[in-house]
């Protein structure tokens with residue numbers, strides 16, 4: 001099949017756009033069909049001119065029996081990734097590999113010591129790393145004066161915008177956004193992706209109202225005892241910092257880390273100041289003429305499950321006794337346990353942010369948790385959150401029922417799976433049933449969405465921002481409660497003291 005051609009004869013091949021697998025495949029196919037060896041080809045990118053003035057490979061003679069063999073899927077995947085690299089030799093490198101595969105070396109990719117394979121693998125690795133960085137470090141900023149329109153500025157090392165854009169379209173389907181890079185821009189209008197020429201950094205908003213919130217959050221979660229500057233720089237190279245709102249804090253946090261660690265060492269272990277009365281509770285009042293305050297006082301002495309013992313105090317619901325909306329979480333966290341108020345920690349701050357953006361006054365809501373004591377595990381000086389077990393939820397249910405019976409809110413919003421199953425029963429599936437209304441037996445309208453702590457647990461900014469939008473959009477539906485559809489959802493399980 002292989003018919004050697006004189007080395008002196010050179011041909012040119014153009015790939016446009018040069019990162020497109022389709023374009024490269026089409027060009028490589030033309031060369032293979034004409035049996036043109038790798039050494040005879042000048043690969044041209046985009047509108048580049050051939051220095052050697054080589055004629056196009058389409059002018060080379062094509063044998064009548066020419067055909068192109070199939071190639072392994074692994075090779076196509078490798079080629080698609082490598083093509084995004086800016087290395088000029090990648091087009092020739094991939095054709096050399098293709099040529100070898102077509103001429104009897106079908107398993108060349110399985111030899112990691114092969115020089116061509118080694119080089120192609122290194123290029124693909126660099127592209128994958130750049131892709132990861134773009135997913136992690138793109139920061140959208142709201143366009144001033146345009147609701148739900150965002151622009152981000154990013155400077156990738158390689159031609160990865162088309163490769164990464166579908167990821168952002170999936171993550172941020174419901175908003176209009178654009179990502180500007182020096183070489184290319186991409187725009188999503190909620191329906192389709194459109195690519196255009198590169199942009200400038202000054203075309204993207206410098207900052208928006210969210211910056212300070214993320215800075216506050218980042219400063220709160222920054223643990224100086226776990227600081228590893230080398231790893232941090234490896235994972236978050238300094239050149240990305242100027243696009244990251246939290247990066248402005250890093251020099252100060254790093255500078256003060258040693259002092260803060262020393263201070264943590266010197267500080268005596270924090271002993272919770274027990275506020276639980278020693279007198280056991282006389283019993284749980286499920287309903288009746290008693291006020292919310294009376295119920296709160298009774299709950300302070302509850303011993304219905306073991307969670308009371310290591311906790312600082314009961315964290316009862318808070319808000320107006322005639323609130324129209326009750327928001328229910330899982331259980332108090334470390335901050336709430338210490339201060340005695342629900343939704344006072346980082347998750348509560350995120351809830352506050354969403355409420356502020358939706359124009360809801362937190363003071364009008366009744367905020368509570370399915371479980372009233374902090375379930376945790378102590379590791380040294382740190383208290384780690386533990387999810388409450390169903391027996392805890394069951395034991396604590398009378399307090400929740402008492403709150404519902406006294407506040408009688410027309411709408412109850414459950415944040416997270418624990419709260420949702422406490423209200424709707426164990427058959428409730430948050431993934432399946434979140435974001436829609438359920439009418440309970442007594443006519444109360446129930447609604448479930450994710451817990452803000454889940455939003456904060458997302459591992460990078462992109463995922464956090466997407467999760468936050470989901471959370472906020474769900475809450476927005478609660479605001480439009482007047483549009484609740486008629487009909488009955490799952491019945492509220494019987495409420496009784498336990």
Ligand code: SF4
Nearest residue numbers: 302304305373395396
């Ligand atoms: S968690 Fe609930 S049931 Fe358990 S002790 Fe505390 S208030 Fe009582």
